[in-house]
Amino acid sequence: MNDILPSEIKGWQLIESVFYNLMQAYGYNEIRMPIVEMTSLFKRSIGEVTDIVEKEMYTFDDRNGDSLSLRPEGTASCVRAALQNGLLHNQIQKLWYAGPMFRHERPQKGRYRQFHQFGVEVFGLAGPDIDVELILLTARLWKLLEIDQKVELEINSLGSNEARHAYRDILVDYFNAHRDELDDDSIRRLTSNPLRILDSKNPDMLDVISSAPKLAEHLDSESEDHFTGLCAYLDQCDIRYRINPCLVRGLDYYNRTVFEWVSRDLGAQATVCAGGRYDGLVKQLGGRDTPAVGFALGLERLILLLNEDFLLKSVQRPHAYLIMLSPEAQIAGRVLAEQLLDNISSLRLHVHTGGGSMKSQMKRADKSQARLALILGEDEIKASQITIKYLRDTEHTQETIAQAKIEQWLREFIK
Ligand code: ATP
Ligand code: MG
Numbered sequence: 001m002n003d004i005l006p007s008e009i010k011g012w013q014l015i016e017s018v019f020y021n022l023m024q025a026y027g028y029n030e031i032r033m034p035i036v037e038m039t040s041l042f043k044r045s046i047g048e049v050t051d052i053v054e055k056e057m058y059t060f061d062d063r064n065g066d067s068l069s070l071r072p073e074g075t076a077s078c079v080r081a082a083l084q085n086g087l088l089h090n091q092i093q094k095l096w097y098a099g100p101m102f103r104h105e106r107p108q109k110g111r112y113r114q115f116h117q118f119g120v121e122v123f124g125l126a127g128p129d130i131d132v133e134l135i136l137l138t139a140r141l142w143k144l145l146e147i148d149q150k151v152e153l154e155i156n157s158l159g160s161n162e163a164r165h166a167y168r169d170i171l172v173d174y175f176n177a178h179r180d181e182l183d184d185d186s187i188r189r190l191t192s193n194p195l196r197i198l199d200s201k202n203p204d205m206l207d208v209i210s211s212a213p214k215l216a217e218h219l220d221s222e223s224e225d226h227f228t229g230l231c232a233y234l235d236q237c238d239i240r241y242r243i244n245p246c247l248v249r250g251l252d253y254y255n256r257t258v259f260e261w262v263s264r265d266l267g268a269q270a271t272v273c274a275g276g277r278y279d280g281l282v283k284q285l286g287g288r289d290t291p292a293v294g295f296a297l298g299l300e301r302l303i304l305l306l307n308e309d310f311l312l313k314s315v316q317r318p319h320a321y322l323i324m325l326s327p328e329a330q331i332a333g334r335v336l337a338e339q340l341l342d343n344i345s346s347l348r349l350h351v352h353t354g355g356g357s358m359k360s361q362m363k364r365a366d367k368s369q370a371r372l373a374l375i376l377g378e379d380e381i382k383a384s385q386i387t388i389k390y391l392r393d394t395e396h397t398q399e400t401i402a403q404a405k406i407e408q409w410l411r412e413f414i415k
Pocket of ligand 2: 051
C-alpha cells in the first residue's frame, strides 16, 4: 500500500480532472460507495472460486461478528448501492466512481495491495451501442492523456451463460485429454474455473491453450449477433481492435462482450482497463433482470504510461511569489495578497512565510517555479510601490510600479 507523495501527485490530479470532464461530456453521474461491504456480497457476485475471493480479499469480523471485506473492486458495491437505493426501477443509469480497492496480492510492478480504479457501470441497456460508447470514451481518454499510441484494444465474447456452460464441458474434455501439458494452477482450475486456464500467463502452456476449442465457435446466436454488431460499429467509428479468443476475464459475472486495453509498455501487468457485460448480476443480487455493462481502469498503471513532457506541459505554475523584507512589509504584503486573490480569481500567488533575507526568499521564489517575484522592501513600503522581477524571462528584468496599479498589471500579465 503506497503513499502518494506531493512529488508524484501531478499525474493523479491530471488524470482525475480529465476523467471528470470526460464523464460530464458523456453524461455519466458519480456515485460514491463505502469501502467495506458484507463479505457475502463479493462471494455472490465475483464468484467463490476466483482468485479474488479465494485468496485476495481483506476479510475480517467486525464487533457484531459480521464478516466484512475491504472492496476488491467496485462493480459489486455499485450494483448493491443501485439496488438498495432504487436506482434501477425502469431506469437507465450511467454511473461512475473512483477510489481505492484492496487485494492481498503479491506486490510487484503494476500490482499493489491498495490500488485505485475509475469505474463506469451502465444499467438498463442491452445493445452493443452502449458497449461501443464505453470503448469510445476510453479511447478518447487515451487521446486526451496522449497515450493513445501506447494502448491496444482486445475484445471477445463470452456468450450467454448457457453457451458458456456448454463450452466449459467441451473445454474440460479437451484439457483432460492434454492433462500432462498443464501446470499445477491449471489442473486446479480444471475443476474450479476451467475458462481461466485460457488466461494463463505461463509460456509453457501457450501451445495447449492456442489449440484449445474456441468459445467463439460455440456462441449462442444472439450473442453472435451482438458481437458482430459490436465489431461493425467499432469499424465504423474507426476504432482498431484485436479479437482475442482467450480473453475470459477473472470474474464470474461477465457474459457476452469483454474487452481490455493493454499496453506493451507495462511489462507483465499489461492491462490498464478492463470490462464487459454482466447482464445476470443485478438479478443474481436480488434485483429484476437488468442488462449491464461496465469497466474499471487502474490508475497506477495509467500513470506509468504518461509522458514526462505531457506532465510538464500540464503543470500549473504559480504566476507570482511575494517577497517581503521587513515586519511592516510582511503585514502590508499579506493584506495586499488577500486583496489580489479576492479580485483576480484565476491568480496563483504564493506568499512567502517565515521571514529571512532577500537571498533566501528569492531562492524560495525560484524553487516555487513562479514566473514573477513581487517584492515589498522598506523603500517600496514608504513609497507605496511594489517591485516586479521576472524570474524566467531574460529580456525583462525588473520594474517598480505603484501598489495601486498591481492588480491591473497582473490581470494583463496572466491573460
Ligand atoms: P490483473 O491483470 O492484474 O490480474 P485483473 O484482471 O485482476 O488484473 P480487474 O479486476 O479487471 O483486474 O481490474 C481492472 C484494472 O484494475 C486492471 O486492469 C488493472 O489496471 C487494475 N488492477 C487490478 N488489480 C490491481 C492491483 N493489484 N494493483 C494495481 N492495479 C490493479
Ligand atoms: Mg488480478
